[in-house]
Amino acid sequence: MTGTLREQELLEIIRQQAQRFERLEAENRALKAENARLKKRLEDLERKSRKYAAPHSRETRKADPKPPGRRAGEGLFTYKQAPTPEQITQVIEVSAPNTCAACGFSGKLLFKRQDKAWITELAAERAQQLTEYHVPVMVCPACGGTVRGVHPDLAADQYGATAHRCGPRLKASLQVLHHEIGLPQRRLPRVLQLTTGIRITQGAVTQDAQRLAEDAGPLAAHVQTLEADLRAAAFVHHDDTGWRISTSQAWVSTFRCAQTVLFTANHQHTNIELRKVLGDAFQGILVCDRFKVYDSKNLDQVRQQKCLAHLIRNADEVAAGEQQRPGRGHEYGLRLAQVFRDGIKLHRRYDEGWCTREEYRQQGESLTLRLEKVLMRAPLKTKANERLRLGILEQHLRERVLLFLSDPEIPPTNNAAERSLRTVVMARKVSQCSKNARGATTYMRIKSTVETARLRGQDPVGMLMSLRC
16 A cells, blocks of 8 residues: 555656646747847847948838928929030921811911920940041161150050050049949949940059059149148038958048048048048037047047037937836937937028027027036936936037037038048948058049039039149
């Protein structure tokens, strides 16, 4: 009897252990599934934070998107101008109709007016200008040496395999297509062949760019004048983006004032590269973000305006993180962001003429009091909010947050630099950046010249032609 009870107790223990094993096994499967789901979610969030998706790519559509096209009341609307008589290569007379489509009348109709219409088309022969030079080659009777004829359009070594070359306008147009329009160099030969029938190699385009931007050349000297313009400017926008030179990490910096854009490629991202362009005696205002480079002691004497758009983004990110936690910690970031949004709105209203200089000053004082009320307070409970408050407070005490309120000519955002870097980011996505330092210098010099000419309303092609040796 005792042995039977002992066996039953052992069987019950085994059954309980089996049930416990099954339960633990089920929990283990559920935890593995949850772990896989969280890993995928983490990868998605990291991918979004690195902005791999296109800026217009969003998971949800806006409820009330803005309509496309020019906004009502903004900008000038003009029709395309009629071509001049010198541009017209062919005239076709359209026969007069003899039937009314409205009532079906058939017979001679009364003349009312003559309309003109035009069609612009590529010529079937893809017109191009090809000039042949007959160069006399003479022999000196005294020494027997060979003497070639000289022409200002021909290079001294333009004979034999290199006798056929591209003209200055064609070469300049190819550089503008690459640096302004953004066509990759490997696509330029095909585009040129389709539009004009001219055949050229990618190597020819690259070699021409290197000759154009060589050291001590006219274009390199022109870039130095652009640096001088920046040093004398009232305010300069500055920003950086990632780049690669060979296999090394690098950065592209853009400097932009009202009439000048300059690009530089650097292996480092420090204040040294910034001062190399602006100099140590820069008296203007630097418009930038809150990157630590600008807090260097070497830049203590440089007046700065921090980009309010970046500050809004920082505040919104902190508010979004606090939204997940209990309490009302997210309200601090929202209040701070609203102050900066109102500052941008005030500056825009002044630019558009909706408020006077006196009204701008008065509303600016009110805005300053609002910001100080948000910043000058007891330490916040959450670490993210307190870190945000202390960071912006430090910049505000150094007069780097609301400096634009003292002078409405100062822009409150760094949008100009962001827009200048947009084409650089596009080039980075479709190329392998720069293979070497010479290629990086060549790209930055030509791009600075092209973008500055476009900003000044000049013809980039004509500018590059004038800067050739």
